[in-house]
Amino acid sequence: xxxxxxxxxxxxxxxxxxxxxxxxxxxxxxxxxxxxxxxxxxxxxxxxxxxxxxxxxxxxxxxxxxxxxxxxxxxxxxxxxxxxxxxxxxxxxxxxxxxxxxxxxxxxxxxxxxxxxxxxxxxxxxxxxxxxxxxxxxxxxxxxxxxxxxxxxxxxxxxxxxxxxxxxxxxxxxxxxxxxxxxxxxxxxxxxxxxxxxxxxxxxxxxxxxxxxxxxxxxxxxxxxxxxxxxxxxxxxxxxxxxxxxxxxxxxxxxxxxxxxxxxxxxxxxxxxxxxxxxxxxxxxxxxxxxxxxxxxxxxxxxxxxxxxxxxxxxxxxxxxxxxxxxxxxxxxxxxxxxxxxxxxxxxxxx
Numbered sequence: 001x002x003x004x005x006x007x008x009x010x011x012x013x014x015x016x017x018x019x020x021x022x023x024x025x026x027x028x029x030x031x032x033x034x035x036x037x038x039x040x041x042x043x044x045x046x047x048x049x050x051x052x053x054x055x056x057x058x059x060x061x062x063x064x065x066x067x068x069x070x071x072x073x074x075x076x077x078x079x080x081x082x083x084x085x086x087x088x089x090x091x092x093x094x095x096x097x098x099x100x101x102x103x104x105x106x107x108x109x110x111x112x113x114x115x116x117x118x119x120x121x122x123x124x125x126x127x128x129x130x131x132x133x134x135x136x137x138x139x140x141x142x143x144x145x146x147x148x149x150x151x152x153x154x155x156x157x158x159x160x161x162x163x164x165x166x167x168x169x170x171x172x173x174x175x176x177x178x179x180x181x182x183x184x185x186x187x188x189x190x191x192x193x194x195x196x197x198x199x200x201x202x203x204x205x206x207x208x209x210x211x212x213x214x215x216x217x218x219x220x221x222x223x224x225x226x227x228x229x230x231x232x233x234x235x236x237x238x239x240x241x242x243x244x245x246x247x248x249x250x251x252x253x254x255x256x257x258x259x260x261x262x263x264x265x266x267x268x269x270x271x272x273x274x275x276x277x278x279x280x281x282x283x284x285x286x287x288x289x290x291x292x293x294x295x296x297x298x299x300x301x302x303x304x305x306x307x308x309x310x311x312x313x314x315x316x317x318x319x320x321x322x323x324x325x326x327x328x329x330x331x332x333x334x335x336x337x338x339x340x341x342x343x344x345x346x347x348x349x350x351x
Contacts (some may be wrong), residue, residue: 001242002130002141007168007234008133016048019086022127026248028085031076033099035060035091035133040179042170043133047090054079060094060100063260063267066112069101076106086127086164092184093137093146094266096130100124100145100161102233103128112156113149114167118325120156130163133172135233136268138191138241140166144306146267152319153257164260168238175295182220183268185233189216190271191240193285194250201247209243250330251281256318259268259351263300263304273300275350281330305351308339317344 006014019030029052036057038044049055056072076084089099099144103125105112115121116166124139139145144155145343156159171319176184195205215236219229256270266271279286293300305313318341321327327335 001245002162002164002166004165005108005238006166009169011167011172012043012046012169012172014169014198015088015129015131018167019048019088019129021345023050024084025078025082027052027082029080029082029103030086030088031056031084032088032090033058033072033095033102034148035095037175038090038133040183044092052063052080056346058095058098059089060092061262061274062094063148063153064094064098064101064146066116066147069105069112069147071105072098073105073112074100074319076102085128086129088129088130088131089163090133093139093187096132096137096139097145097147098161099128099130100125100139100163101147103158104156104158104160105147116147116149116152116154117159119154119159120159121156123160125160127164129165129167131167131169132234132237133265134176134180135173135184135230136188136190136240138237140168141238141241142245148261148326152322154263158163158198161169165311167287168234170227170234173230173234174226176298177262179298180268180295182296183266183272185220185236186272186292187277188212188219188233188237188240189289189292190275191244191249191251192216193282195240195243195247195331197246197282197285198250198331201331205243205247206247208239209247212239212243216240221257221288221295237305248325248329249324250326251278254320254326255316255347257323258318258320258344259304259348261319262308262312262316265304268301273304274347277347277350305348308348312349314341316348319340320344 144157146155171229195209255274
């Protein structure tokens with residue numbers, strides 16, 4: 001679990017005090033990885049950099065990649081004689097995942113792709129802090145950092161991955177565009193459905209999943225004022241992330257990984273594109289999802305898979321089926337008898 005969390009409007013301004021005790025000395029910098037959306041904006045001026053700290057602005061337009069992590073780690077090592085005091089990620093799921101991965105790789109040898117999988121990390125990460133500026137991914141609380149590698153899309157999933165500190169400030173999510181707000185919020189909702197209907201479910205994950213599921217319905221089917229919706233979705237993201245940290249996701253996430261690997265589709269949108277066609281697996285969840293989509297007048301892209309070759313569709317399905325823990329959670333230990341590559345390709349062809 002994340003050992004420390006601060007919540008509240010304006011709490012971003014506590015960041016300087018939070019990280020100060022973890023500064024080893026003036027030569028050991030903090031590295032701030034920040035969504036380039038905030039470059040030149042007011043938030044940039046509030047980042048508490050000192051001495052030779054470094055702010056690196058990164059585009060969140062594409063999924064985070066293992067090669068990107070390796071390049072960032074090499075840049076940091078080249079730029080400084082002394083190892084960093086810590087890494088701070090400020091942004092959505094892409095920036096938070098990058099921050100977690102960079103913190104891990106600063107203390108572990110080799111390439112990031114070597115650690116894609118479960119419990120492969122041998123040494124603790126450097127001190128790292130997460131500041132989400134969009135709600136829904138659960139990246140602020142999860143024990144994984146999902147990366148697109150040369151051969152697969154898979155997380156670095158370990159006990160060393162979670163942040164040492166998270167700052168939850170609802171003021172930071174006010175600038176999220178509506179479509180992205182919906183896609184990322186639905187990522188949270190889908191987390192809950194897949195956790196609550198999975199075979200890995202236990203009382204601990206259930207308590208978080210049920211709360212997040214209820215909060216999502218309040219936000220997306222209720223009539224809350226914006227400030228309350230922002231706060232409740234931030235809490236839904238946290239609780240949904242906690243739920244899957246102690247259970248697992250399922251069919252939509254597995255298939256979204258295949259979609260992202262071949263087409264580069266962003267995670268939240270990818271989950272939505274897949275989930276709308278999963279009535280066979282999650283009938284109640286899909287029905288609620290479609291109600292939320294209709295209420296907020298959201299249009300999804302169409303025909304993304306229409307021109308794909310047989311080889312590309314096969315790769316998509318193979319990537320999805322490689323996510324064995326997700327399928328076991330969704331369908332049980334005999335999941336290989338219940339799903340085929342052809343079934344997945346038929347679903348992809350609807351997207």
